[in-house]
Amino acid sequence: MEIRTAEGNELRSFKFKDEDQNQEVRAVERRILLESLANQLPPDSIRFSSKLENIITTGNGKTLLEFGDGKQLLAKIVIACDGVRSPIAKWMGFSEPKYVGHCAFRGLGFYLNGQPFEPKVNYIYGRGLRAGYVPVSPTKVYWFICYNSPSPGPKVMDPVALKKQAKELVRKWPEELLNLIDLSQDETISKTPLVDRWLWPGLSPPASKHRVVLVGDAWHPMTPNLGQGGCCALEDAVILARKLADAISHGSDSSVEAAFRSYESERWLRIFPLTIRANVVGSLLQWENPVVCSARNNIVIPKLVRLGPILEHTNFDCEPLYDANI
Ligand SMILES: Cc1cc2nc3c(=O)[nH]c(=O)nc-3n(C[C@H](O)[C@H](O)[C@H](O)COP(=O)(O)OP(=O)(O)OC[C@H]3O[C@@H](n4cnc5c(N)ncnc54)[C@H](O)[C@@H]3O)c2cc1C
CATH class of the missing domain: 3.50.50.60 (FAD/NAD(P)-binding domain)
Structure with missing residues (x-):
């Protein structure tokens, strides 16, 4: 995983396995996950x-x-x-x-001749704004942009408008993010108000x-x-x-x-x-707040944050669905 500032400066870079032998990240395209689950069911059961x-x-x-x-x-x-x-x-x-005060744009950049990225999660942190991208297949790269907004705003479905809004938020950010937005197929772009x-x-x-x-x-x-x-x-x-x-x-x-x-x-x-x-x-x-963001970028992320405890929640084991020996 690599975390950078909006200006492209590296804040932290690490391998999950170096933090904890059990750690790994798997980026899976939703469509593939759903198809894999559906394929396990008898035909016509959905x-x-x-x-x-x-x-x-x-x-x-x-x-x-x-x-x-x-x-x-x-x-x-x-x-x-x-x-x-x-x-x-x-x-x-x-x-x-409940709406939590931020929304997310999401999409899947498509590279017909193969995507150029290393297999790692990339985060970019700005002020009240952050983005990330991660390859999910040899040709596709998932990206998101998360931004503050006092209200969820109107529901927008038009992919051209969504791309424009997303690019406007990060117009001075690293170019590969803007390219990813441009290369996203219309049906993969969405804007979601975040709730819990x-x-x-x-x-x-x-x-x-x-x-x-x-x-x-x-x-x-x-x-x-x-x-x-x-x-x-x-x-x-x-x-x-x-x-x-x-x-x-x-x-x-x-x-x-x-x-x-x-x-x-x-x-x-x-x-x-x-x-x-x-x-x-x-x-x-x-x-x-610029002072808080500066402390986050210069002290907290590079020097203070211990990754093990932060990632500990991903070690949950719900055990196998059935006992293969029976
Ligand atoms: C920006 C963003 C990023 C995320 N990133 C991650 C991540 O990195 N990792 C992760 O684990 N999770 C992530 N999530 C969360 C994840 O997407 C959801 O937790 C997950 O999709 C929940 O699955 P679900 O099956 O419960 O609901 P859903 O995936 O929402 O599926 C609900 C289904 O019910 C159907 N449905 C709804 N209403 C009706 C109705 N009236 N009649 C019939 N069908 C209906 C819908 O069409 C849909 O098919 C992210 C979410 C967001 C918004």
């Missing part, structure tokens, strides 16, 4: 472009899902992974996630209701400052699957609901502190 509009608990403990295309589904168990604006979380009584939800014990609703349970951002949206939101969603899935498999093999309704509660208490211990930590790290990195 119904695409079917928007959930309504959810009703029926008398027999089942859940009726009504979709925008007029279709219905009567489910024994619902695992709701419908993201940060989850209609199911709303139905379960969760508040809207702190799951205060006693105040937040439970993660499950009857036989409906929340997973990933639907339950615990967190800011991306630790790069853990998607990772935590995958961890949730592994742990929930293990507990559910156990409960189903016991065969009673109450064991499924107990499995949901056990999943919630185990996962809460991981995701509540991470959500807060991600928020605090984001606030520190988005500082605008």
